Amino acid sequence: MIADVSGHRPALHLENVRRRYGGIVAVRSLNLSLAQGEFLTFLGPSGSGKTTTLRMIGGFEQPDAGSIWIKGERVDHLPPHRRDIATIFQAGALFPHKTVAENIAYGLRMRGLQKPEITARVREVLAVVRLSGFEERYPNQLSGGQKQRVALARSMAVRPAILLFDEPLSALDLSLRLQLRSEIKRLHEEHGFSAIYVTHDQSEAMALSSRIVIMNRGGIEQVDTPLGISRAPASEFVYNFIGESCCMPLVASGGEVRDRQGGAIDLKLHTPPREGEWRLYLRPSRIKMAAAAEACENSLEVQxxxxxxxxxSYRYHLRAGALEFFCDNPAPHMPRSEIA
Amino acid sequence: MIDTVAAVGSAPRRRLGEASLLAAAGWAFIIFITTYMLIPVLVTAVMSFNSAAMVRFPLSGFSLRWYAGFLASPLWMDALWNSIVVALGTTVVSASAGILAAWAFSRYDLPFKNLLYLLIMMPLFLPGVVLGLGLAITFGGVQIAGVPLYGSRFLVVLGHSLWAMPLVFLLMEATFRTVDKRIVEASGDLGAGPVRTFFEIVLPMVSTGVFSSMLFALVISLNEFMMALFLTNRDTQTLPVLMWLSLRSAGTPNLAVAAVVLAVTVFASLTLIALWHIRSLRRA
Known part of the structure; x- marks a missing residue:
């Protein structure tokens, strides 16, 4: 039995979960807990193991080692239909020969609910996703966004312990994606379900999550709140993956900092760098130009x-000695300027 | 620059001439092939309405007497009945076995899959004589509950299924590959077991494939002659077998009628397949 200190069972608990395909390690020894009502996002580039992890939670793939617990019950030996989860798939995966109402009723019928109760629940979830009146439509009569909302309703209707989202917005165009993203956020705040969400889109992860798990090459790079991740990235990978960054390769020796070609750079840092080669990362939004730069601690003459x-805004591609980087500025500028 | 302009002026006309020539040749070819394919059917059909007592040109007059004779003859009607029973049996046996085998193939990693595939497809390439003879020798003396298997319609059904099952398998294996894996997963995800998922989600999604492969099985069995010749007796002989036997004794126009009945059944089946296919295309 898995429980935290206060005796609450987490909605989901992963312990040393591993998965490899042939010689390739897809997921290496994962440990993670999802609290009740938490919205946890797996964020990472393709091949980082986030989808494999989701599929193992859903029961579509078996871990090679480790255990998976849903609400204190060990489930890693159970097939999907014996687990208390429901997945929202990439393109909806609605049953094409069933109406919207039949699609939603399917999971309820499998759970042995009676007809009047099923009808009531179908009406209720359709109202929740704002598709009342669409009961008798077939999936091919719906738009992409409507399909995804039906998929959401179908999964929510069975009231699973955890909702699993498998890149549900990636097949939609931008405006629809933003609209549905807010919709998912609203539903989570109103209904407080526990959710695992997989995406490679960082803005989705930032907007939706209680916590974000940044994955890379089958392992966890960082687990933190969206704010924590953007304020204090735990590794070079996270810093690069979240938001845009400029990279400046530097060499520190004898208390002085130089660029790769030996040009001295006047750099004041809170913690002086150790001897050796360094890569300094800057957020382009933190670089200021011209007059605004005068208040800054570090400044640099650039071309x-x-x-x-x-x-x-305008993106300025800049050069100072051997350093090349860019910064964004809302107004057009003189060709020569000073930055910090 | 000027050259290019000139070329633009003349090129389309030349291409047009070539294209219309090709189109004409194409049409001539299509008409020739179609006529060639239709001749045997049309000639037999015409013969079946001929009033003369022999299957032979010239035609002497229009008559339905051979149709009446066919319908009144217990011999011919029994043969037709045998054909229908065997065809329906073959459809059921080969469809259930072929569809399930195809689903297993598309869904699961089976050991020796490629070898198994070859084994399933093999009977399709064996001559009917070989299969018929093999079955006749094997089951020649076998009895089930006192009833000899040899000569029974059941054995013919098994024989025909050797051809129909691989065909159903081939068609359905290709069809199952078009099924979106995530929809199947969604069904399990919502709490349905694999059997439930197969019957309630997968089968309705491939209904067109199921329907056409069943009709193909039906047609194969209706047309099959060689195995039926080896495996039937006077009581269980199918229509093609009786046709062959009566051609040996006397070329009555009953033969032509039987041929028309067979051909019409086959055409009807193929039309149904086409209609069903169009319907499913419209729905998608």
Missing amino acids: VGFVEFLGE
Whole structure:
């Protein structure tokens, strides 16, 4: 029996879960707990093991080692239909020969609910996803966003211990994706379900999650709140993966910092760098130009290479000695300027 | 620059001439092939309405007497009945075995899968004579509950299924590969076991494939002659067998009628397959 100190059983608990395909390690020794009502997102590039982990939780794949617990019950030997979970798949995966109502009723029938109760629940969840009146439509009569909302309703209707989201928005276009993202957020706040969400889109992860698990090469890089991850990235990988960054390769020796070609750089840091080669990362949004730069601690004389117009701001590609980086500025600027 | 402009002016006309020539050749070819394919059927059909007592040109007059004779003859009607029973039996046996085997193949990692595949497909490439003879020798003396297997319609059903089952398997294996794996997973995810998922989710999704492969099995059995010749007796002979035997004794126009009955059944089946297919395309 797995329980935390206060005696509450976590909705989900993974212990030393591993999975390999032939010689390739897909997931290496994963340990994780999901609290009741928590929205946890697996974020990572493709091949990082996030989808494999989700599929093991869902029962579509078997872990090679370790154990999976849902609400204190060990489930890793059970097939999907014996687990208290429901998955929202990438393209909805609605049953094409069943109506919207029949799609939603399917899981309820499998759980042995009586007809009047099923009808009531179908109506209730359709209202929740704002698709009342769509009962008799077939999936091919729905738009992509509507399909995904039906899929959401179908999974929510069975009231599982955990909802699993397998990149549910990746097949939709941008405006619809944003709209549905807010919809999922609203549903989570109103209904408080426990959820595991898999995505490679960091803005989705930031907007939706209680906590984010950053995955890379089958392992966990960092587990933290969205704010914690963007404020204090735990590794170089996380820093690069979350948000845009400029990389400056530097060499520190004898208390001085130089670029790769030996040009001295006047750099004031809170913790002076040790001897050796370093990579300094900067958020382009933290770099200021010209007059705004005068209040900054570190400043650098630069040459402007070229400028891209990004719609809301200008991106300046800059060069200082051997360093190349960029920064964003809302207004067009003089070709030569000072930055910090 | 000027050259290019000139070329643009003349090229389409030349291409048009070539295209219409090709189109004409294409049509000639299509008409020739179609006529060639239809001749045997049309000639037999015409013969069945001929009033003369021999299957032979010239035609002497229009008559339905051979149809009346066919329907009134217990011999011919028994043969037709045997054909129908055997065809339906073959459809049931080969469809259930073929569809389930195909599902297992597309869903699970089986040991020696490729070898198994070859084994399933093998009978399709064996001559009917070989299969018929093999079955006749093997089951020649076998009795089930006192009833000899040899000569029974059941044995013919088993024989025909040797051809129909691989065909059903081939069609359904390709069909199952088009099924979205995530929809199958979604069914399990919502709490349905594998059997439930197969009958309630998978089968309705491939209904077109199921329907057409069943009709193909039906048609194969209706047309099959060689195995039926080896495996039937006077009581269980199918229509093609009786046709062969009566051609040996006397070329009555009953033969032509039987041929038309067979051909019409086959055409009807193929039309149904086509209609069902169109319907499913519209729905998708």
